[in-house]
Amino acid sequence: MIDFIQNTIDGVMIGASYGLLALGFTVIFGVMRRLNLSYGPTIMIGAYFGTVLYLHFGAGLLAVAAAVVVGAVISGIYVERLCFAPMKAGAGIASMVSSFAIWMQLEQAAVLVLPRHTYPFPPLVTGPALEIGPLLVRPDHLIMLTGALLLAAVVQLALYRTRFGLGLRAVIANPIAANLVGVDVGRLVVLAFAAASAIGGVAGFLVLAVDQQVTPMFGMWATLKGLIAMMIGGLGSIPGALLGGLLLGVVEVHSHWLFGPQVRDLFAYFVLFAFLVARPGGLLGRTIDVELSHRA
Amino acid sequence: MDDYLVSVVSNIGIISFVALSAYLLLLTGEISFGQQAFFAIGAYAAGIATAMWGWPLPLAIAWGAAAGAACAVTLGIPTLRLRGLQFAIATLAFAEMVRILFELWRYQIDIDGEPVGPNGTDGFRNIRYVFDHNIEAFDFMMLIYAVLAVTLGSFMLLERSRLGVIFRMIGEDATLASLQGIAVARYKVFAAGIAGALAAVGGGLYAHLTTYVEPRTFDVMLGVHSLAYGLIGGLGTALGPLLGVVIDVGLLESVRLFAGYRMIIFGGLVALLLIVRPRGLLDERLVHGIGRLFRNAKSGTTRTGRGPP
Numbered sequence: 386m387i388d389f390i391q392n393t394i395d396g397v398m399i400g401a402s403y404g405l406l407a408l409g410f411t412v413i414f415g416v417m418r419r420l421n422l423s424y425g426p427t428i429m430i431g432a433y434f435g436t437v438l439y440l441h442f443g444a445g446l447l448a449v450a451a452a453v454v455v456g457a458v459i460s461g462i463y464v465e466r467l468c469f470a471p472m473k474a475g476a477g478i479a480s481m482v483s484s485f486a487i488w489m490q491l492e493q494a495a496v497l498v499l500p501r502h503t504y505p506f507p508p509l510v511t512g513p514a515l516e517i518g519p520l521l522v523r524p525d526h527l528i529m530l531t532g533a534l535l536l537a538a539v540v541q542l543a544l545y546r547t548r549f550g551l552g553l554r555a556v557i558a559n560p561i562a563a564n565l566v567g568v569d570v571g572r573l574v575v576l577a578f579a580a581a582s583a584i585g586g587v588a589g590f591l592v593l594a595v596d597q598q599v600t601p602m603f604g605m606w607a608t609l610k611g612l613i614a615m616m617i618g619g620l621g622s623i624p625g626a627l628l629g630g631l632l633l634g635v636v637e638v639h640s641h642w643l644f645g646p647q648v649r650d651l652f653a654y655f656v657l658f659a660f661l662v663a664r665p666g667g668l669l670g671r672t673i674d675v676e677l678s679h680r681a
Numbered sequence: 682m683d684d685y686l687v688s689v690v691s692n693i694g695i696i697s698f699v700a701l702s703a704y705l706l707l708l709t710g711e712i713s714f715g716q717q718a719f720f721a722i723g724a725y726a727a728g729i730a731t732a733m734w735g736w737p738l739p740l741a742i743a744w745g746a747a748a749g750a751a752c753a754v755t756l757g758i759p760t761l762r763l764r765g766l767q768f769a770i771a772t773l774a775f776a777e778m779v780r781i782l783f784e785l786w787r788y789q790i791d792i793d794g795e796p797v798g799p800n801g802t803d804g805f806r807n808i809r810y811v812f813d814h815n816i817e818a819f820d821f822m823m824l825i826y827a828v829l830a831v832t833l834g835s836f837m838l839l840e841r842s843r844l845g846v847i848f849r850m851i852g853e854d855a856t857l858a859s860l861q862g863i864a865v866a867r868y869k870v871f872a873a874g875i876a877g878a879l880a881a882v883g884g885g886l887y888a889h890l891t892t893y894v895e896p897r898t899f900d901v902m903l904g905v906h907s908l909a910y911g912l913i914g915g916l917g918t919a920l921g922p923l924l925g926v927v928i929d930v931g932l933l934e935s936v937r938l939f940a941g942y943r944m945i946i947f948g949g950l951v952a953l954l955l956i957v958r959p960r961g962l963l964d965e966r967l968v969h970g971i972g973r974l975f976r977n978a979k980s981g982t983t984r985t986g987r988g989p990p
Contacts, residue, residue, distance in 0.1 A: 420769075422905070467952050467953075468952055468955075472956065472959060476959035477765075478912060478959075479912060479955040479959035479960070481712075482912040482913075482951070483951065483952045483955040483956075485905050485909055486909065486951035486952050486955075487948055487949075488948075490945050490947075490948030490952075492944065493941070493942070493943070493944035493945050494945060497941055605901075612770065613770075616766075616767070647784055650777070650781055651782070651785075654774040654775075654778045657774045658774040658775060658778065661767050661771040661774065665764070
């Protein structure tokens with residue numbers, strides 16, 4: 386029983402990072418209705434910015450965090466300009482494949498800068514786990530969970546309480562109508578992309594600081610985990626993204642503890658598959674139509 | 682031809698099957714990230730048939746194709762009613778499940794005192810049919826291309842047939858197609874079945890070319906690549922995905938000129954290409970234009986061709 390509770394707590398903590406990744410994904414997807422496969426790799430580029438500062442210039446934790454976010458935003462905007470902005474309406478597949486090509490490009494760029502397979506990443510906090518009765522909670526996990534909840538709240542507030550959010554929701558509802566009432570759609574999309582990359586950057590920083598290492602595989606990992614959590618939670622829902630992440634985390638930790646790492650991944654994909662077949666809208670999602678066919 | 686060239690050309694032929702498989706689904710308007718699963722199923726099924734059951738190669742490939750088609754239809758029935766991204770992710774989840782199941786699967790028998798068969802993450806070694814039957818690498822390459830030629834020929838016939846028109850129509854607008862009385866779901870499952878068989882044929886050939894398969898070959902990267910080939914080469918003709926494979930595997934994998942910068946150059950070029958030609962190099966318009974040119978030259982008159990613009 387204690388193990389079960391402990392695993393659930395650990396799952397929630399790890400799931401928080403998945404939720405964060407899904408949050409950024411959801412913002413991009415909501416605005417673009419297109420899949421950005423380069424989402425994880427842009428975060429990885431940010432992580433490499435941070436790692437270079439840490440390794441070669443001895444940067445502190447805050448400077449590394451800032452570098453990760455700035456790097457993710459810069460490469461995020463690069464992806465938007467190259468793979469999304471120039472694509473005509475209805476070229477959703479082209480955008481997706483293009484973002485995949487840029488993923489390969491970013492991954493190779495990262496390997497050229499830092500050719501070893503793994504590099505150290507500065508830890509968030511050092512110190513023993515907190516003991517709450519018989520349960521153990523890692524302090525860095527706690528920071529990750531708090532960060533996820535705070536960011537989700539900020540995104541939700543920004544979407545529903547600010548002028549920027551109002552404009553974004555207008556674009557999400559109908560880009561043409563938004564344009565007609567004077568919303569600068571192109572500018573707003575870039576800003577949304579930058580914001581999503583920044584969220585991704587924060588998520589990436591927290592995950593890597595907990596893991597204390599960074600590899601070029603992080604890009605693929607982040608894209609897959611964010612995508613799974615987003616699809617489980619429901620497309621286009623902020624609370625859904627967070628919940629999807631938490632559920633994925635809990636399922637993973639339990640199945641890992643019971644059956645080992647391979648079956649953990651099997652379970653994660655099975656939950657995703659079962660959700661898609663039985664409840665395509667996910668936990669909380671409304672069904673947003675995806676722009677994939679070439680006829681808009 | 683030297684050995685290296687033969688192996689590169691053979692690889693191009695084999696990857697073309699997965700690319701054609703993803704392309705067929707793209708025609709019907711579906712994006713699959715999971716065709717590598719059927720490639721894997723074909724590889725394992727055909728490998729087991731020759732190496733463990735002693736079947737002849739053609740029968741083993743056919744059996745692999747049947748297994749691929751059966752799995753694809755089984756997957757297609759619950760998933761094809763999903764929309765765009767949801768279908769794409771469902772196929773991704775399925776393919777990853779298949780890959781992990783192969784990582785967990787052990788089924789070995791003793792042959793000449795050696796265990797043969799799938800062995801979890803270590804993969805499936807000693808698929809020695811080609812070696813045992815003294816088939817030269819060059820001859821096996823010709824076999825790959827013979828099968829590929831038949832496949833391409835069938836695609837060309839498909840494009841001219843009623844079935845091909847229906848596939849493209851569903852891809853253009855499934856609602857409109859169903860309003861015309863087309864049983865969209867049935868055609869989509871049918872297309873998924875053929876696509877599964879195609880990928881599985883490629884897998885069966887692959888297993889016998891390399892003599893071993895391991896589950897991690899069949900990861901998401903293979904699936905996304907095969908999808909990308911169609912987009913790069915063009916969605917107007919079955920030659921499009923082939924062109925995509927030739928450009929990627931042939932030009933870049935083989936010409937080691939770009940060494941560490943391959944993906945930086947290639948990734949950027951693909952992104953730029955897709956801005957100019959979002960439906961690939963050989964897109965519908967170009968293919969149609971060429972087709973019209975030929976018809977005009979033959980009949981000597983100008984008339985508008987049929988088919989999608």
